[in-house]
Amino acid sequence: MNEREDLGSGDVLRRLLSNLNPGPSGWRTGAATILALLVALTLSSLLIAVTGGSPVASVEALFQGSMSDLTAWSSTLLYAAPLLLVAVGACVSARSGLFNIGQEGQVLIGALAAAWVGLRLAITGPLLIVVMLLAAGLAAGGWAGLSSLMYRLRGVNVVVSTLLMTFVAQQIVAYAVNTPWLLQESRIGNAIVSPQSNPLPSSALLGSIGEYPGLQINAGLIIALIAAVLIAVAISRTTWGFKITMLGRNPLAAKHAGVRVTALGGAALAVSGAFAGLAGAVLLASPVGVNRLQPGLSMNIGWDGLLVALVARNRPLAAMPVALLFGVLRSGGGFLAATGVPSFLVDVVKALLVLAFVAPPVVVALARRRRSGDRTAGARREAAPVAEEAIA
Amino acid sequence: MSAADDISTILSSGIRLTVPLAFAACGEYLAERAGTMNISLEAMMLGAAFGSVATASATGSATTGLVAGVLIGLLIGFVHGNLAHRLEVNTFVVGLVLNALVLGLTSYLITISSFDSHQVSQVSVPWLRDIPLIGHPLFVERWPVYLLLLVIPLTWWLVERSRWGLELRAVGEQPQAADVTGIRVNLRRRQALLWCGALAGLGGAYLAVGEVGSFNQNMTAGRGYIVIAAVIFGAWRLGRTLLGCVLFGLADAMRLALPALGLTMNSQLLVVAPYLLALLAMLVFTTRNREPKALGQPFVRGST
Numbered sequence: 001m002n003e004r005e006d007l008g009s010g011d012v013l014r015r016l017l018s019n020l021n022p023g024p025s026g027w028r029t030g031a032a033t034i035l036a037l038l039v040a041l042t043l044s045s046l047l048i049a050v051t052g053g054s055p056v057a058s059v060e061a062l063f064q065g066s067m068s069d070l071t072a073w074s075s076t077l078l079y080a081a082p083l084l085l086v087a088v089g090a091c092v093s094a095r096s097g098l099f100n101i102g103q104e105g106q107v108l109i110g111a112l113a114a115a116w117v118g119l120r121l122a123i124t125g126p127l128l129i130v131v132m133l134l135a136a137g138l139a140a141g142g143w144a145g146l147s148s149l150m151y152r153l154r155g156v157n158v159v160v161s162t163l164l165m166t167f168v169a170q171q172i173v174a175y176a177v178n179t180p181w182l183l184q185e186s187r188i189g190n191a192i193v194s195p196q197s198n199p200l201p202s203s204a205l206l207g208s209i210g211e212y213p214g215l216q217i218n219a220g221l222i223i224a225l226i227a228a229v230l231i232a233v234a235i236s237r238t239t240w241g242f243k244i245t246m247l248g249r250n251p252l253a254a255k256h257a258g259v260r261v262t263a264l265g266g267a268a269l270a271v272s273g274a275f276a277g278l279a280g281a282v283l284l285a286s287p288v289g290v291n292r293l294q295p296g297l298s299m300n301i302g303w304d305g306l307l308v309a310l311v312a313r314n315r316p317l318a319a320m321p322v323a324l325l326f327g328v329l330r331s332g333g334g335f336l337a338a339t340g341v342p343s344f345l346v347d348v349v350k351a352l353l354v355l356a357f358v359a360p361p362v363v364v365a366l367a368r369r370r371r372s373g374d375r376t377a378g379a380r381r382e383a384a385p386v387a388e389e390a391i392a
Numbered sequence: 393m394s395a396a397d398d399i400s401t402i403l404s405s406g407i408r409l410t411v412p413l414a415f416a417a418c419g420e421y422l423a424e425r426a427g428t429m430n431i432s433l434e435a436m437m438l439g440a441a442f443g444s445v446a447t448a449s450a451t452g453s454a455t456t457g458l459v460a461g462v463l464i465g466l467l468i469g470f471v472h473g474n475l476a477h478r479l480e481v482n483t484f485v486v487g488l489v490l491n492a493l494v495l496g497l498t499s500y501l502i503t504i505s506s507f508d509s510h511q512v513s514q515v516s517v518p519w520l521r522d523i524p525l526i527g528h529p530l531f532v533e534r535w536p537v538y539l540l541l542l543v544i545p546l547t548w549w550l551v552e553r554s555r556w557g558l559e560l561r562a563v564g565e566q567p568q569a570a571d572v573t574g575i576r577v578n579l580r581r582r583q584a585l586l587w588c589g590a591l592a593g594l595g596g597a598y599l600a601v602g603e604v605g606s607f608n609q610n611m612t613a614g615r616g617y618i619v620i621a622a623v624i625f626g627a628w629r630l631g632r633t634l635l636g637c638v639l640f641g642l643a644d645a646m647r648l649a650l651p652a653l654g655l656t657m658n659s660q661l662l663v664v665a666p667y668l669l670a671l672l673a674m675l676v677f678t679t680r681n682r683e684p685k686a687l688g689q690p691f692v693r694g695s696t
Contacts, residue, residue: 047497051504099484156674157688159484163431164621164667167614171664178660303492310485342503347496354489362481 028368032360040352047348053341062346065335066328074216078288080327081220082107082279086305087312087319088228089275093144094314095235096268097248102147102162103276104302105169106140110277111284112173113139115183115197115293118204118285128204133223133281140277141270143169148266158269166302174295183293197293200285208287220282225320227275232316244268276302304330307350311357326350396525398653402645404529408603410641411537412437412595412612416619417637418547419465419591421630424623425551426584427564429688431487432472434616435494436465436589437596442498444597445607449507457510457601458536458594465593466586468494473582480690491616499609511605512536534602536594543591548630550587560584564684567691577691592616621670627682640666 045055066076086103093100100106114136117123123131147165150156174195176182183197206219235241243264246254255261283289283297308326312318333346416437423430440461448457472490476483515538517531551557562570563580571577599615600607618640626633647662 047500051501099482101484101488150671150675154675156671157429157683159688160429160620160624161671161674163617164624164671167617167667168664168671171660174663175658175660303488306488307492310489340504342500344496344499344503347492348500351489351493351496354485354492358485358489359475359479359481363479366480 029361029364032364033357036356036360037353040349040356043352044345044349048341048345051341053339057339058336058341058345061335061339061341062329062332064332066330066332069213070215071213072331074210074212074218075288075331076324076327077216077221078218078286078327079330080323081218081224082282082301083305083308083326084224084228084319084323085220085279085282086276086302087308087323088224088231088316089272089279090306090309091272091312091314091316091319092231092235092244092275093268093272094309095248096244096265097251098148098151098158098265098269100144100147100162100269100272101159101306102144102166102169102302103272103279103306104298104300105162105166106144106273106276107280107283107298107302107305108169108173109143110136110140110280111293111297112176112183112280113277114281114284115200118200119183119198125203128201129206129285132204132285133278136277136281137274138277140280141274144273144276145266145270148262148269152262152266162269170295173293173297177293177295185292195295196290200291204285205291206282206285206287216287218282218287220286223278223282224323227278228316228320235316276305279305304350307354310354313357313361325353398649400525400528402642402649403526405648406638406642406645407529407533407537408641409644410638411533411540412599412603412615413619413622413637413641414540414634415543415595415598416592416616417622417626417633418543418630419588419595420619420623421626421628421633422547422551422560423581423584423588424628424687425557425564425684426560426581427567427684427686427689427691428476428483428581428585428588429487429620430472430585430588431484431616431620432468432490433487433588433592433619434612434614435487435490436468436592437599437612437616438498438610439468439494440465440593440596441600441611442502442607443593444601445507445510446501446505448510448601452508452510454510454512454601458512458597461597461600462590462593465589465591465596467589469585469587469589469592470582472589473585476690477578477581477585480692483688483690495610498607498611502607502609507607509605510601512602534598536598536602539594543594544630544634547587547591551630556580556583561684563691564686567686567689571691571693577693581691592619595619618666621666624670625666625673627673627677628684629682636666636669639669 048055048058064072066072086107090100090103114132117132117135118128121128121131143165144162147156147158147161150161151158177184177195177197185193185196185198187193208216208218210216235244243254243259246257247259247261247264247268251261279301280298283299283301284291284293304326308319308322312322329346329350333343336343336345416433420430420433443464444457444461447460448454451457468490472486475481475486512534515533515535521527521531523531551560559570559575560580562573562575563577567577596612600611604611619637622636622640623633625636643662643665647659650659
């Protein structure tokens with residue numbers, strides 16, 4: 001997607017900047033993106049104004065809830081961590097050409113596995129949280145791997161199966177927290193039991209650096225940042241990353257070049273699931289929160305993380321600031337209601353932002369192709385190719 | 393007496409839950425035969441449900457609301473078609489974004505506004521409604537239900553018997569070949585999405601101004617995805633797709649009726665049944681052989 005990423009040898013900052021480069025079509029795409037962003041923001045403001053709210057007050061509320069002081073920053077970072085983890089995974093699968101859209105379910109499966117380990121296994125000390133994270137990654141990776149298995153054995157479309165598996169995962173978690181012998185909370189006296197698990201023991205929680213009311217850097221964020229850097233390096237510096245990119249760009253060429261297409265594609269899908277699962281464990285074991293497995297635990301983090309990856313155009317390092325932005329929208333959204341603007345506004349803004357980032361490169365590429373009459377340029381489009389049929 | 397009553401109750405609620413699915417399924421079926429895996433179906437249904445209630449409240453006529461629902465479905469189909477089959481944005485990305493956008497927008501708007509309740513009128517067919525067991529469920533319904541009698545054969549005829557449908561199927565199976573014979577592939581796909589949008593809009597609007605009479609946040613609650621599961625379960629054949637809708641509608645009715653019947657059955661299993669059946673249909677049976685060959689793949693002239 002970004003040539004400089006494959007060739008460059010600069011420092012981290014320069015690489016980060018090069019990752020923010022909107023794409024190969026250069027300034028034209030950049031200009032189109034900025035234009036689209038302006039349109040998106042104008043539309044959002046119009047929506048607020050037309051419905052009787054104040055756009056300025058809304059921006060202030062968003063700022064207050066997310067960035068005004070260190071406590072607000074802490075809550076923003078708390079949201080950003082699982083978003084980034086999901087997005088990093090989504091980058092891997094989208095780059096390999098196997099488009100995984102089942103992160104919402106994979107987050108839940110990861111949380112389910114982590115909750116089971118945290119509540120049912122008698123592991124003491126810091127080892128517990130490590131095993132929880134591993135279990136979450138393995139379970140969700142396996143869950144996503146099922147989709148790749150279905151594709152390999154029976155040719156089931158990966159997008160469709162990951163989508164359908166999301167709803168299966170939701171019901172599995174609902175079943176687990178409604179079933180006493182699985183994970184439903186234990187009855188104390190005659191109290192009514194809710195569909196949720198017992199709270200995790202304190203040894204099963206992720207810690208954080210810094211104390212309330214100062215800035216709290218939660219451990220999940222550190223995990224997510226490490227994951228993003230590792231995957232960025234793996235994609236741009238290792239043979240594995242090269243093969244993944246080759247597979248995504250042209251599966252047939254990859255096959256002829258000796259890439260073990262099914263194994264690699266399956267691995268990419270499993271890796272993306274594993275990161276979503278990690279996000280689930282991070283949500284569950286978050287230093288702030290109820291620390292119980294609940295059916296609504298994923299809070300659309302899976303869907304949003306996928307959107308983060310789309311905005312970042314499948315670049316893990318670019319996903320860092322985007323995840324932060326989405327975290328800002330989430331933590332600021334809670335403050336919107338006070339200004340009379342429903343917090344659902346942030347969902348509208350998010351969707352418009354994604355459109356503003358996804359459409360321009362495609363439009364620019366299309367316009368260039370139309371102009372030059374170069375019909376074959378279509379194969380080099382920026383959008384993640386869903387070219388699964390050739391992998392079989 | 394009570395057993396027959398129970399069955400009749402479950403049947404009528406099952407039919408009411410099936411009807412929105414069946415409308416949307418006719419649309420999705422046609423769009424998928426033309427090669428678009430349209431996951432913005434959920435957005436179409438949800439947007440139409442909201443639009444129909446808002447319009448019905450503004451004009452005082454539930455029928456106008458129904459028409460507005462169809463128009464909103466058309467609009468979303470138009471947007472999806474132009475983004476995916478003109479600008480060549482990945483169709484799944486378009487679907488995801490539209491679903492998120494419509495869910496956010498309708499949730500936002502319903503929070504700050506309130507609407508009067510309007511419902512389309514009920515039709516009760518004389519004689520037939522007196523048939524025991526199935527009479528009441530089938531023949532005492534809100535009138536849009538009977539539009540299905542028109543929509544289903546029309547969809548079948550369009551796909552299987554009309555020249556337009558032949559071209560749609562060609563576009564879904566072999567876009568390159570269709571292109572060579574002079575069919576405008578992306579135009580046909582956009583048209584198919586319009587049909588899909590109109591019918592999904594009708595389904596969503598029926599749910600809102602037909603069944604419930606009001607709108608609540610995330611009213612469709614994943615029904616669009618159930619319809620997609622039904623089309624897969626039906627192996628891209630209209631009859632079987634509709635059978636899937638009936639099955640899934642009944643499963644939903646069973647789930648709702650379980651507490652009243654005093655049965656302890658796993659409600660999660662009933663919720664998950666459509667998705668499991670769709671996955672099983674693709675895994676166990678050779679339904680994928682019937683899948684349109686170019687389903688979900690963008691068409692760019694000259695590539696591959």
